[in-house]
Amino acid sequence: MTSLRNRLERFNHGGSDSAAGRKRAVREVTKANFAEALEEFKEDLAGSDFVAVSLQKTGSFSAGWHRELPFDTNDTAYLKAKYAAERFQVLQFAACPFSLRASKLTAHPYNFVLFPRDELKMGMPSYSFSIQTSHLAYLAQEGFDFNACVYDGISYLSQAQESAA
Numbered sequence: 001m002t003s004l005r006n007r008l009e010r011f012n013h014g015g016s017d018s019a020a021g022r023k024r025a026v027r028e029v030t031k032a033n034f035a036e037a038l039e040e041f042k043e044d045l046a047g048s049d050f051v052a053v054s055l056q057k058t059g060s061f062s063a064g065w066h067r068e069l070p071f072d073t074n075d076t077a078y079l080k081a082k083y084a085a086e087r088f089q090v091l092q093f094a095a096c097p098f099s100l101r102a103s104k105l106t107a108h109p110y111n112f113v114l115f116p117r118d119e120l121k122m123g124m125p126s127y128s129f130s131i132q133t134s135h136l137a138y139l140a141q142e143g144f145d146f147n148a149c150v151y152d153g154i155s156y157l158s159q160a161q162e163s164a165a
Contacts, residue, residue: 048097056092059132115153
């Protein structure tokens with residue numbers, strides 16, 4: 001198994017930036033470049049023919065019925081992912097819009113680094129979530145940058161924080 005970034009880079013080895021005709025690197029998106037990258041991502045998404053999405057979380061369910069299966073409907077796969085996301089923290093979200101033009105497949109890979117924090121200083125309790133040590137060990141083995149996650153990760157609001165804001 002490999003990290004999301006490694007998978008995107010390996011897939012994209014032959015991909016190119018359609019405007020420049022050169023290889024396009026995975027776009028690392030952190031809180032520092034989020035606004036700019038989001039606009040670029042929206043443009044790539046609008047021009048895409050399909051999108052691949054992947055997550056790195058702090059754990060996953062071991063029970064077979066919790067895992068996404070090839071025969072799951074989109075609704076079932078979504079509910080399983082939602083259930084896991086409510087317990088385990090998503091630390092990395094990778095999205096890759098693809099465009100197919102004249103038999104040429106072009107990938108536009110993005111890697112969003114996430115970390116929950118109280119940016120609005122609303123005085124709400126800090127986030128808590130479950131962690132499986134095996135997942136942390138796997139992420140470390142694959143070169144996941146925990147410092148970038150904690151210090152540069154994109155913040156987001158919980159539903160309670162959004163309602164209060």
